[in-house]
Amino acid sequence: MASQPLSDRVLARDPRAIARGISLIEDETPEGALLVGRIFAHTGRAYLVGITGPPGAGKSTLVDRLISNLRKEGKTVGVLAVDPTSPFSGGAILGDRIRMQVHAEDSGVFIRSMATRGHLGGLARTTAEAAIVLDAAGYDVVIIETVGVGQDEVDIVRMADVSVVTLVPGTGDEVQALKAGIMEIADIFVVNKSDREGADRTVASIEVMLATDEAMGEGWRPPVLRTEATTGRGIDELLAMIERFREQSSDTLGSRRRARGEWRLREILSRRFMQHLEHNVLAPGEFGQWLDRISARETDPYSAAAEMTSGVFLTPDVISAAVQVGGSSPAGGRVSTCGKLDEATTSFPQVDTRPLSSHPPTHGADTRLTIDHVGIAVSDVDASLKFFTGVLGLTSGETEDIKSQNTRVRFIDTGDAKLELVESLAPDSAIGKYIDKRGPGLHHVALRVPDIQAAMARVVAAGVRMIDQVPRQGAHGSLIAFVHPGDTHGVLVELKQLAVAPEGH
Ligand SMILES: Nc1nc2c(ncn2[C@@H]2O[C@H](COP(=O)(O)OP(=O)(O)OP(=O)(O)O)[C@@H](O)[C@H]2O)c(=O)[nH]1
Ligand SMILES: [Mg+2]
Incomplete structure (x- = not known):
């Protein structure tokens, strides 16, 4: 089983694979993105229920009841509980652990806490992607529980197929919720803890608010239900209401999901754009x-x-x-x-981007790929020269800092092909990370191409991924682009088009 690809195991609803997949997504790893790509075609079947509300409103208790009732109907349920970092709700993780134990034996239930740590606005996206994993795994209903305190949380629930906003009597929650912007996203209101005093008043004040909401059109008017999650009162009615909403909104479900897709795509594009800007520009x-x-x-x-x-x-x-x-x-x-x-x-590369083929060739008109250089990751270029030039007696060019990649490089002459010693100038550079992970050593093979665009086009046309979608500036004014090692048998391949103007060495 373990030798099967993760995506297959997720599709077979293997809980360990699902947990692993969500972790990969949560940590924003490339493997997580790859997994989403592999399973995405199998999604769209689960019904996504978003549940939000103030801390301690009884959301987890409510979700627990929903799970039990849905199980009685024979439906499978996946739950994502977004752990609030909010100081108000320290109990959430413990509570979710206890719930996990209650349902641990039930293969029709999967409960997972999502951490909010360290995400810069990415929480909504990673949660949405985790929901994709549960959807692909074939859970009929996917419930996302989150505290409605921040924009991220509101975004998460807005993206569900139905949004349930949970409030409690007598605490002025409605006003708070209004401020947090969660009133507008509600498809269904729940006044939980309706055993408490003031439930009627809370229901009434929500209804007054809805009545005066001019933005509300002709369509669905959010109903206000009462529940008592601890005893289970009102849960059947809530489920029935969710089902009614599902039926009534079947026409708009497509556009709602499309909006979700658009939001996710824009989110991913912005992130890629920022990364490109910060790393390459x-x-x-x-x-x-x-x-x-x-x-x-x-x-x-x-x-x-x-x-x-x-x-x-x-x-x-x-x-x-x-x-x-x-x-x-x-x-x-x-x-x-x-x-x-x-x-x-x-300033932007002062390179001549004409293909080499349009110039007097310096290495013959041969269009075959030749090895330009072999890259070696070193901790310290100067120190490594002791071996490469000192002991081996090779000659070398000048040391050059490549600011765009945070590296210092020096080429060693070895006949036609060279050795490139690469040192990291910042811990988070690609070379820095590589050395961190595997230590110094062989890093990449650079193939010289006459026309980097043509070479990239050929690679992409063959379904092989490029790391760089656009050539960037390499050493000595060259244009370079890396091919994804996942598609090249683990060898990091660099395509390199020499600069036209001959360099001084
Ligand atoms: N009296 C009463 N107490 C309830 C009801 N529902 C939940 N509670 C209690 O309210 C407390 C908080 O419940 P949770 O389900 O953890 O609330 P939550 O909204 O998930 O809390 P956070 O995740 O921390 O925001 C618990 O002690 C529950 O037992 C209810 O209907 N009536
Ligand atoms: Mg909770």
């Missing part, structure tokens, strides 16, 4: 320098953003255009005016 520390300039009123956020992104749009089209105009640097190339930065390293 901005120099280390540059983001902070822009912030400093904005704080000092030397520039405004719009101008800063415009300048910071002007180099991001080096799309294949822009490159081709540059090629056609005869190798001037791309129009609109980024010229940094961020005073403290070294212009030479932060």
Whole structure:
């Protein structure tokens, strides 16, 4: 069983695989993204129920009752309980553990707590993706329980197929909930702890609020139900109401899910865009320098953003255009005016992007790929020279810092192909992470291509993934792009097009 791919095990509803899959997603690993890609076609069958409300409203108790009743109907249930980091609700994790034990023997129930740690607005996305895992695993109903205290939580529940907002009597919750923006997302209101005094008043005040809500159109008017989660009173009615909503909203379910898809796609794109900007476009520390300039009123956020992104749009089209105009640097190339930065390293690549094939070839007109260099990750370029030049007697070029990748490199001559010694200049650079994980050693093989765009196009057309969707600047003004090692038998392959202007060495 364990030798099967994770995705197959998730689809077979193996609880350990499901738990693992959700962890991969929670940790925002590439494997998590890969898993989502593999199982996505199998989703869309589960009905997503979002339950939110103030801390301690009885959401977990309510969910527990829903699980039991749904099980009696023969339905399988997956639950995601988003652990609130809020100081009000320290009991949630313990409570969820106890619930997990109650349902531990039942293979038709899966309960999982989602941690909120460290996510910068990504909680809603990771929760949505965890829901995808439960959906693919074939649970009929997926319940997402979250405290309605922040935008993230509200986003999570808004994305469900039905949103249940839980309030309790006599605490002025309605007002709080209104402030938090959770009233607008409710499809169904539940006044839980209706055994307590003031339930009638709370129900009435919600109804008054709904009656005065002019934004509400002709369609579904959110009903206000009473429950007593501890005894189970009102739970059947709640389930029946959820079912009624499901039937009544079947026309709009598609558009609601489409909106969910759009939101998720935009979320992923923004994240990718930011990552690309921070890792491939901005120099280390540059983001902070822009912030400093904005704080000092030397520039405004719009101008800063415009300048910071002007180099991001080096799309294949822009490159081709540059090629056609005869190798001037791309129009609109980024010229940094961020005073403290070294212009030479932060302005956009001053490389000639003409394919090599249109130039007097320096290595014969052979279009076969040749090894340009073999990359070796080292802790310290200077120290490693003792061996490579000292002991082996090889000659080398100059040391060059590649700011965009946070690396220091030095090429060692070994005939046609070279060795590239690569040192990390920041712990979070790709090389830094590599050395952290595996120690120094062989890192990548660079193949010299006459035309990097053509080479990338061929790779992509064959269904092989590229790490870089767009060529970036490498050492000595070259253009480089890495192929995804997951598709190359574990070998990190770099495609490299030499700069046209011959370098000094
Ligand atoms: N009297 C009464 N108490 C209830 C009812 N439902 C839940 N409780 C109690 O309220 C407390 C909080 O219940 P939980 O289900 O943990 O509430 P929660 O909304 O999940 O709490 P957090 O996850 O911490 O926000 C527990 O002591 C429950 O036993 C109810 O209908 N009536
Ligand atoms: Mg809870």
